[in-house]
Amino acid sequence: MQPLQQHQGIIATMNRANVDTDAIMPKQYLKSIRKYGYGDWLFDDWRYLDPGDVDIDTSQRRLNPEFELNQPAVAGASILLTQDNFGCGSSREHAVWGLRDFGFRVILSPGFADIFFNNCFNNGILAIVLPQDVINQLFALTEAQPGLPCIVDLQQQTLQCSSLEFSFEIEPARRERLLQGLDAIEVTLGKQEAINRFENHHRQQFPWLFEAL
Amino acid sequence: MKKTLFDKLWDSHCVERDTDGNALLYIDRHIVHEVTSAQAFEGLIATGRQPRRPESVLATVDHQVPTTKRTLGLSGFTDLIAREQVTTLAQNCERFGIRQFGLDDPRQGIVHVVGPEQGATLPGMTLVCGDSHTSTHGAFAAYAQGIGTSEVEHVLATQTLVQRKPKSLRVQIDGLLPLGITAKDMILHIIGVLGSSGANGYVIEYCGDAIRSLSMEERMTVCNMSIEAGARAGLIAFDDITERYLCERPFAPRGQLWQRALAYWKTLYSDDDAVFDHHVSIDASSIEPQVTWGTKPDQVAPISACVPDPEQQDDSVKRLDYRRAQEYMQLSPGIRLDEIAIDTVFIGSCTNGRLEDIQQVATLVKGRRIAKSIRQALVVPGSGVVKMEAEKQGLDKILIAAGFEWRDPGCSMCNAMNPDRLPMGARCASTSNRNFEGRQGVGGRTHLVSPAMAAAAALSGRLMDVRQLQAALE
Numbered sequence: 001m002q003p004l005q006q007h008q009g010i011i012a013t014m015n016r017a018n019v020d021t022d023a024i025m026p027k028q029y030l031k032s033i034r035k036y037g038y039g040d041w042l043f044d045d046w047r048y049l050d051p052g053d054v055d056i057d058t059s060q061r062r063l064n065p066e067f068e069l070n071q072p073a074v075a076g077a078s079i080l081l082t083q084d085n086f087g088c089g090s091s092r093e094h095a096v097w098g099l100r101d102f103g104f105r106v107i108l109s110p111g112f113a114d115i116f117f118n119n120c121f122n123n124g125i126l127a128i129v130l131p132q133d134v135i136n137q138l139f140a141l142t143e144a145q146p147g148l149p150c151i152v153d154l155q156q157q158t159l160q161c162s163s164l165e166f167s168f169e170i171e172p173a174r175r176e177r178l179l180q181g182l183d184a185i186e187v188t189l190g191k192q193e194a195i196n197r198f199e200n201h202h203r204q205q206f207p208w209l210f211e212a213l
Numbered sequence: 214m215k216k217t218l219f220d221k222l223w224d225s226h227c228v229e230r231d232t233d234g235n236a237l238l239y240i241d242r243h244i245v246h247e248v249t250s251a252q253a254f255e256g257l258i259a260t261g262r263q264p265r266r267p268e269s270v271l272a273t274v275d276h277q278v279p280t281t282k283r284t285l286g287l288s289g290f291t292d293l294i295a296r297e298q299v300t301t302l303a304q305n306c307e308r309f310g311i312r313q314f315g316l317d318d319p320r321q322g323i324v325h326v327v328g329p330e331q332g333a334t335l336p337g338m339t340l341v342c343g344d345s346h347t348s349t350h351g352a353f354a355a356y357a358q359g360i361g362t363s364e365v366e367h368v369l370a371t372q373t374l375v376q377r378k379p380k381s382l383r384v385q386i387d388g389l390l391p392l393g394i395t396a397k398d399m400i401l402h403i404i405g406v407l408g409s410s411g412a413n414g415y416v417i418e419y420c421g422d423a424i425r426s427l428s429m430e431e432r433m434t435v436c437n438m439s440i441e442a443g444a445r446a447g448l449i450a451f452d453d454i455t456e457r458y459l460c461e462r463p464f465a466p467r468g469q470l471w472q473r474a475l476a477y478w479k480t481l482y483s484d485d486d487a488v489f490d491h492h493v494s495i496d497a498s499s500i501e502p503q504v505t506w507g508t509k510p511d512q513v514a515p516i517s518a519c520v521p522d523p524e525q526q527d528d529s530v531k532r533l534d535y536r537r538a539q540e541y542m543q544l545s546p547g548i549r550l551d552e553i554a555i556d557t558v559f560i561g562s563c564t565n566g567r568l569e570d571i572q573q574v575a576t577l578v579k580g581r582r583i584a585k586s587i588r589q590a591l592v593v594p595g596s597g598v599v600k601m602e603a604e605k606q607g608l609d610k611i612l613i614a615a616g617f618e619w620r621d622p623g624c625s626m627c628n629a630m631n632p633d634r635l636p637m638g639a640r641c642a643s644t645s646n647r648n649f650e651g652r653q654g655v656g657g658r659t660h661l662v663s664p665a666m667a668a669a670a671a672l673s674g675r676l677m678d679v680r681q682l683q684a685a686l687e
């Protein structure tokens with residue numbers, strides 16, 4: 001996983017609440033068995049005027065000029081500012097792979113859906129929960145200046161945007177993992193002994209859970 | 214100390230806890246399907262890791278499989294990329310020694326139908342699946358949650374998950390459900406009350422006499438949609454109804470082991486006076502048949518209501534959301550819900566693709582014909598076992614005579630990953646769980662309803678109160 005300590009980038013906005021993972025990565029792209037290469041399909045139904053599929057060349061498709069991320073001012077954006085409950089619905093990690101491959105490293109929202117939130121951190125995306133009034137201020141700033149740059153510092157847990165600075169909080173374990181780009185499985189495998197001990201005890205207590213399927 | 218059911222499940226699975234509240238949680242059961250597993254297995258192969266307990270994993274194929282011409286097996290796929298995903302799962306299961314109900318297995322079906330049906334879902338366990346509707350299995354007093362693909366790999370490799378303990382929410386539903394009102398109406402109503410993100414960060418326990426009197430299949434319908442309010446999981450305490458359902462299921466314990474398990478399962482309830490972080494009370498007797506009018510499951514109303522006016526909403530984000538939803542659904546404020554014409558009916562999914570659901574539909578449509586304006590009416594059993602049982606009871610014949618198509622098991626038009634899709638602009642009464650934009654096909658419009666309401670819609674060609682139909686039947 002790519003570590004993230006400090007990140008500087010342009011903010012793209014999506015002023016919508018309850019954006020679901022079906023919208024972020026439509027079903028037809030879940031057929032792919034790859035883990036990379038989802039960026040062109042991000043928000044596919046909203047982003048293009050004509051339908052797409054895994055075997056359709058996206059460069060030949062017409063872009064929807066109204067769609068937020070197609071605005072020239074936010075080209076190359078790597079920070080996404082959104083409304084509440086972002087990433088709700090399906091657990092598909094493909095949604096996060098799409099955001100990552102598109103180039104997003106940070107997502108700012110008043111709230112995220114649980115499974116999506118975990119998926120972000122497992123793929124090196126920093127999902128930051130901010131109070132609604134901070135989100136509103138950021139929307140106001142970006143409306144006044146589309147393509148506004150922003151500096152996110154995970155070490156300090158601060159966000160700097162024009163002359164304003166906001167602080168945020170990330171659970172220490174998640175923060176550490178992202179700062180160092182640690183592989184979660186590797187970390188857990190370091191606890192084999194504790195797992196073995198627990199498993200033996202669990203097996204004695206609940207033997208029926210250990211019958212093979 | 215007084216414990217909630219969730220406390221009991223959590224405490225019995227904590228391998229360790231750190232000082233900021235993170236726990237390493239032991240996972241007893243893992244259910245796997247074709248769409249969210251390939252990259253996880255690939256990760257294991259790339260790092261040379263092995264699944265820790267392959268015998269605790271159950272796999273089946275459901276999302277991509279065609280629901281016609283099943284006897285053709287893999288040659289029945291028109292979509293070769295989808296087919297590759299299905300064969301990839303089979304290869305991975307073979308390689309790692311995981312039990313799979315493949316395309317040709319009579320037990321194949323939707324993960325959340327198959328697990329409980331086979332007794333692979335048991336009370337007191339922790340269960341995960343790379344699918345958000347894993348909350349279904351909580352009906353068995355199990356802590357069951359959907360996870361992403363990285364976590365699928367993590368559970369395969371370590372048999373654990375790292376997480377913070379979610380908060381607890383008790384949804385208490387007392388009173389009697391009126392005649393004609395189903396578990397689906399109950400959960401849609403609850404989602405309307407809680408909102409799409411109302412239970413984010415919570416595990417819901419459903420309590421009260423209205424829950425106690427539900428069958429296991431109905432309880433699964435309720436727990437299934439917990440995720441539509443954002444909950445990590447849904448739970449219902451163990452009781453005689455759970456016990457009767459589980460007895461003699463293929464993977465349920467037998468003999469002495471059953472007795473021992475049963476003694477433990479009987480402790481799986483929330484203690485009197487256990488403390489919940491949040492509490493919501495609902496009067497079952499006030500619930501009407503529900504139907505969604507928008508593009509989120511919480512955009513729901515009783516069938517007697519009208520499409521709401523976005524301008525009447527206080528919150529500006531919500532106003533925008535309502536406007537967008539109504540534009541997509543091509544509905545204007547003030548339209549009566551029971552005047553909305555539909556052209557497609559879908560009966561199936563992990564929410565309502567079980568035997569009782571199909572029985573309900575068959576009872577209502579027996580000896581009648583679906584409306585001429587219906588372009589397609591699908592009944593897709595949730596599993597091969599459901600299909601076989603329904604056919605034993607002759608339900609397939611009743612449905613086919615009424616004009617429905619009787620299909621092979623799978624997710625089908627619930628999320629339209631297989632060839633069963635709504636065409637652009639079609640409007641569907643669906644027993645599934647998500648009415649998101651494009652969920653059932655690009656440009657398709659979904660109204661979520663109960664199986665009984667879907668049957669009524671099929672017969673009349675519009676959304677209608679099924680109780681009128683039931684009254685006419687008597």
Ligand code: SF4
Nearest residue numbers: 346562563624627628
């Ligand atoms: S039936 Fe629908 S909701 Fe259920 S697992 Fe399949 S696609 Fe997901």
